[in-house]
Amino acid sequence: MKKLAFIGALAGAGLIAGMASAATLDDVKAKGFVQCGVSQGLPGFSNQNDAGEWSGIDVAVCRAVAAAIFGDAQATRFTPLSAKERFTALSSGEIDILSRNTTWTMTRDTQLGLNFAGTNYYDGQGMMVPKALGVTSALELSGAAICTNTGTTTELNITDFFRANNMDFSLIAIENSDEVVRAYDSGRCDVFTTDRSGLAAERLKLTAPDDHMVLPEIISKEPLGPVVRQGDDQWFNIVRWSFFAMINAEELGVSSENVDEMKSSDNPNIQRLVGVDGNFGTEMGLTNDWAYNIIKHVGNYGEVYEATVGPNTPLKLERGVNALWSKGGLQYAPPIR
Amino acid sequence: MADATADGAQQARSSLASMVYDPKARGLFFQIVVFGLLLIGLYLIVNNTIENLELLNKKSGFGFLSQTTGFAIFDSLGTWAVDYTPGESTYWDVFLVGAINTIWVAAFSIVLATVWGFVLGVMRLSKNVILRWFSTVYIEVLRNIPLLLQIFFWIAVLTGIAPGKRDDPMSLFDIFYFDSSGIRGPYPIGESGAGVFYASILIAFVIAWAIGKWAHKRQDATGQQFPSFWVGLGVIILLPAVVFFVMGQPIELEWPDRGRFGFRPGLGSFIEVSFVALWLSLSLYSATFIAEIVRAGILSVSHGQTEGAQALGLSAGVTLNKVIIPQAMRVIIPPLTSQYLNIIKNSSLAAAIGFPDVVATFSGTALNQVGQEIEMIFMMMMVYLFFSITTAIFMNWYNARKRLVER
Numbered sequence A: 001m002k003k004l005a006f007i008g009a010l011a012g013a014g015l016i017a018g019m020a021s022a023a024t025l026d027d028v029k030a031k032g033f034v035q036c037g038v039s040q041g042l043p044g045f046s047n048q049n050d051a052g053e054w055s056g057i058d059v060a061v062c063r064a065v066a067a068a069i070f071g072d073a074q075a076t077r078f079t080p081l082s083a084k085e086r087f088t089a090l091s092s093g094e095i096d097i098l099s100r101n102t103t104w105t106m107t108r109d110t111q112l113g114l115n116f117a118g119t120n121y122y123d124g125q126g127m128m129v130p131k132a133l134g135v136t137s138a139l140e141l142s143g144a145a146i147c148t149n150t151g152t153t154t155e156l157n158i159t160d161f162f163r164a165n166n167m168d169f170s171l172i173a174i175e176n177s178d179e180v181v182r183a184y185d186s187g188r189c190d191v192f193t194t195d196r197s198g199l200a201a202e203r204l205k206l207t208a209p210d211d212h213m214v215l216p217e218i219i220s221k222e223p224l225g226p227v228v229r230q231g232d233d234q235w236f237n238i239v240r241w242s243f244f245a246m247i248n249a250e251e252l253g254v255s256s257e258n259v260d261e262m263k264s265s266d267n268p269n270i271q272r273l274v275g276v277d278g279n280f281g282t283e284m285g286l287t288n289d290w291a292y293n294i295i296k297h298v299g300n301y302g303e304v305y306e307a308t309v310g311p312n313t314p315l316k317l318e319r320g321v322n323a324l325w326s327k328g329g330l331q332y333a334p335p336i337r
Numbered sequence B: 001m002a003d004a005t006a007d008g009a010q011q012a013r014s015s016l017a018s019m020v021y022d023p024k025a026r027g028l029f030f031q032i033v034v035f036g037l038l039l040i041g042l043y044l045i046v047n048n049t050i051e052n053l054e055l056l057n058k059k060s061g062f063g064f065l066s067q068t069t070g071f072a073i074f075d076s077l078g079t080w081a082v083d084y085t086p087g088e089s090t091y092w093d094v095f096l097v098g099a100i101n102t103i104w105v106a107a108f109s110i111v112l113a114t115v116w117g118f119v120l121g122v123m124r125l126s127k128n129v130i131l132r133w134f135s136t137v138y139i140e141v142l143r144n145i146p147l148l149l150q151i152f153f154w155i156a157v158l159t160g161i162a163p164g165k166r167d168d169p170m171s172l173f174d175i176f177y178f179d180s181s182g183i184r185g186p187y188p189i190g191e192s193g194a195g196v197f198y199a200s201i202l203i204a205f206v207i208a209w210a211i212g213k214w215a216h217k218r219q220d221a222t223g224q225q226f227p228s229f230w231v232g233l234g235v236i237i238l239l240p241a242v243v244f245f246v247m248g249q250p251i252e253l254e255w256p257d258r259g260r261f262g263f264r265p266g267l268g269s270f271i272e273v274s275f276v277a278l279w280l281s282l283s284l285y286s287a288t289f290i291a292e293i294v295r296a297g298i299l300s301v302s303h304g305q306t307e308g309a310q311a312l313g314l315s316a317g318v319t320l321n322k323v324i325i326p327q328a329m330r331v332i333i334p335p336l337t338s339q340y341l342n343i344i345k346n347s348s349l350a351a352a353i354g355f356p357d358v359v360a361t362f363s364g365t366a367l368n369q370v371g372q373e374i375e376m377i378f379m380m381m382m383v384y385l386f387f388s389i390t391t392a393i394f395m396n397w398y399n400a401r402k403r404l405v406e407r
């Protein structure tokens, strides 16, 4: 017994000690892939197809990081996580990046040992109800039962909203998203609340998606973005700039189709982006074609958006606030220079 | 002089040698080494954990327990017991809400699983082919389907067969109502004098228990039987009823009320559908294991006991209840205890269907807001340890008592 306990203790110490070495980039290079925490299946954000391949706007961030490091967007492995498990998985070192429609909040940023590397989707919380209810505003929902996911910002926002408006409600928080959908579909609750993008995605799983509608109220700010552990600035920079490279590429008109021609562009901004000029890559511990590889293998932000959540996908989400700053939106990346 | 030193050295050497060959001394030595290494290991773990938390810039300690929370939890025994209000209650309250709900669903499941398990176990040994087959098939099927699937099955069935939340509910004598959100009924609100009424219920139970005890003693001494069950039931119903009217009906009933979305939250008594689903699935599943334990217990009682009872002219029911089961209990209780512990632990699957047990509320919602995994998971482990140890102590006490009664 004692001996077993001792071996256990040593193994435990080894595990915890292992984490202390903070150079994620070295670890990732050594193992040859980026371990990425994603959702358990949220169409458009992170979802698996029949062949088991992951895709989505959140998956693209992981692929971009893999492309920047290895020149290979496929050098990724995915860990599906429920909302409840995600932060523990990241701080315990089980994953290198958490890219799972995660809202950037002050508590998470300053108290949970996390760092948000950017916002790849600006969102807000909404509510979905059956059309048959005849409800047109969230302010008519007093007395309703509301379903949502355990361990999300949505539990707090909805409580704030109902309390602020002096309305009664019953909050049912369920761990697994598919079970939330089932609970709503079976009529256990009247309202399904989560990020509006999440509503658009989860709606596709309902038996009759057209019988439901999203109410006009947006009750919170939900900037969704990739997250890393605190204490490893190099890794934080790589993730953050891999994402910025995609936005800068869109702004400069560089896409997966024209990136090779762009290598001979005269525009100094483009020259720096694709690595013809400067050594921005090597300074981060990568190669200078890091951004070229991202654009070539994953695409720029606009391309990814259109392919994953845009108007021509089942989610049908307009660019809206997620347009580039130069087109009236919020997506803005600092310059590469 | 020289001889003496040589002698002494030899003696020392031989006593050292004898220490090496002495299994006791050797054992002690290795125990000390292992214990020392264990301490070093523990130190490394604690030290590394603290270092890593600092590296991540994470807080530690239990200060978060006094912070207020910002999320709602639906009405359940726990929220009622600690009067949970988002914005006013603390994380410690959330912990209590979860722990109370855990013990609530586990206790209910233990009762149903025990009753149903005993019935199944006896049925499995019945001479009636249909009963025997039913029990065998039931046990073999339910025992082999993962519990989580059974939980999903029951929530789907319950929300499926019940009227929708906003439709007309099923009702039982217009007192209890059932729809896809759960079961509702009146909620007693005590006015002055209610305390006396509540006390009378307690007293009635004590009297009923005393009657049972007295009847048992008398039967042991004289062999005369006494209908203690019916008399006891009479006391339990009549005494509070009389007190109720004497005190001028001190209980007001709050009835559930309906609005646009069916029953309104916060009025009347409420049991959410996830409690029912969890209770049914835990009970029906665990009953299969208890049935097998009961069967083994009954088979362990020698057949001569049955024949003896029959020779005395006892009916089959009396033979089972007064002769077989009491003797079988000796074999049944120890494994039964471990089934009870399993039920407590399995109740943690509640989070899957949204029942606010301690896992769902504390290590789910609260952990995600506070982020102190080590402290919070530790507290959770303590809850289960506490419930398990309490159950084990009670069952051991019960076991010891049962054993004393036997020869």
Ligand SMILES: N[C@@H](CCC(=O)N[C@@H](CS)C(=O)NCC(=O)O)C(=O)O
Pocket: A039, A040, A041, A042, A081, A082, A083, A100, A101, A102, A103, A149, A151, A152, A153, A154, A176, A177, A178, A194, A195, A197, A198, A199, A202, A222, A224
């Ligand atoms: N953005 C919110 C909510 C994130 C969330 O978990 N949303 C659910 C509902 S859209 C989800 O991602 N479900 C997919 C899954 O669990 O696989 C947060 O960060 O707390």
